[in-house]
Amino acid sequence: MFNFVGNVFRNLTRKPATRPYPYQKRAPIAGNRGHLVIDPAVCVYCGLCSKRCPARALAVTRKPNTWTLDPYRCILCGYCVEVCPKHCLSLKPEHGDYS
């Protein structure tokens, strides 16, 4: 019958197990495929990434040179990162901010 007394004491004296989000955010986990980032200076607008994208989230045009990503179609698979010949695409761990 007094099993729970120890439990109650522990619950009253310990810190909460939860984090006070949004005042304290969790550090992003290193391996996570968070969102797609491009280095525009290196891109040659070959269009290979948009041809290979399984979700048709990328659109690349030559004249004028544009590279557009539809972030809501992107499935973060990383196929474009692998096929880019100039290695200008990468996936950063934080969740993307699309505001």
Next chain:
Amino acid sequence: MAKITVIPFGPQHPVLPEPIQLRLELKDEKVVSAIPALGYVHRGLEKLVETKDYLQTVYLVERVCGICSFIHSVAYCQGIEEMMGVEVPPRARFLRVIWSETHRLHSHLLWLGLLADSFGFENLFMQVWRAREAVLDLQESTAGSRVILGVCCVGGVRRDIDEAGRDQIKATLDRLEQDLHRIVKPILKDYSVQHRTVGVGQISRELTFERGAVGPVARAAGIAQDLRQTGYAAYSELDFQPVVETAGDCYARMLVRFREMSQSIELIRRAMERMPVSPISVPVKGNPDGEIVSRVEQPRGEVVYYLKGNGSKNLARMRIRTPTFANIPALLAMLPGCELANVPVITLSIDPCISCTER
């Protein structure tokens, strides 16, 4: 005079994770017959192979189901590799085993939580899903994503597990084992849980075989068949034996999945010990040609992939038969004779994944 009522169970029901409708014919409170109605999440994924080439289809196939997604991609990649004669390096095969087993763990933990919720044991539901979070964090840091891993490709895998990953796997498995040990008593030895599951949804061994049931549903009725015995990926090097029970009721199915969870933890530990050092993928050239059937063991049972290539970069036909599709006829044999209040428990005990069923 007994009154006959017809009530629709589903498609929206608090206990069902995905929509399926069972039209139950009831005599007072006992179910007389059940007729399933599917088609609420039919997405026509098999037709998309006409527009996506065979390398992009890996990502499509992962999204057939959200719970067993990695194992879908393993089945597909194995089929394409066999059709094109590609030999996967040994380290990639062990890595596929490790991620398949973490997927099995997270799927069984999810199922256990849903089953506990179906008979009102919400406390256990939350505790089990909290234990599952450790597995999802592990998948996020080793593979890149919590559930839809995106780490299997034709020719191997895309990522390796380094020293930090191995330490994290060890720590997660130790903690998970302690959590499982703590929840054995409330779920398996509790009087109320046993009252709701022992003897409920009983099905004989012959009827299970005749209705073509697969996975834990068949293994709980005494049929010792597990596709991992064929030794695909690296299972032939891991001394694998299937887990079998004989009672054929909901309690036996729960016991099978519980023991499979402990078995998965053991398999991951063994795979990590025996994993050799080698490249993790080989380059793939050319297009698939011919037809092949690839079968793999998902958490719910046997999944069958029929792939037909014709030398172009699009496959001619991809047919997927998922385990829940095979278990539904067995469910229709379990329901007659049970009480209406037991229908949710029985439906959940076959672990229905309707988005797999309807693709």
Next chain:
Amino acid sequence: MLKNLIEINLDHLIGAVAAKRAAGYRFVTITCSDLGEAYLGGAYDILYHFDKGLSLETLRVRLPKGSELPSISAEYFAALLVENEIKDLFGIAVTGLALDYEGRFLLSEGAPRKPFRRPEGTAGPETGSPGEGC
């Protein structure tokens, strides 16, 4: 490249399936593909997969377009789900089903009819013409 594949005639289908049942095979699934105009001026390739002791055996039937397919649900009850699906997606007339959904198994009211059929007049998959659009 399918191992253990036997090609049979449509008339021998029920007999062959009954033999499999008597020999203790478990029913796995039925696969249907549209062969297009390339074969017999239009046919479907229907494969019946069975399993015994973890080894898969297949029966292959070529069904000319417009013919009826006899159901095997009297032998294997589980087959009726797959046969209803084939009926919906390919528009094949399946006769003798134990439970018939009459075209409403998977497809809803506004869905395209017979979506997996190749369009009339196109070459079949054997010549490798991919579809277009998404």
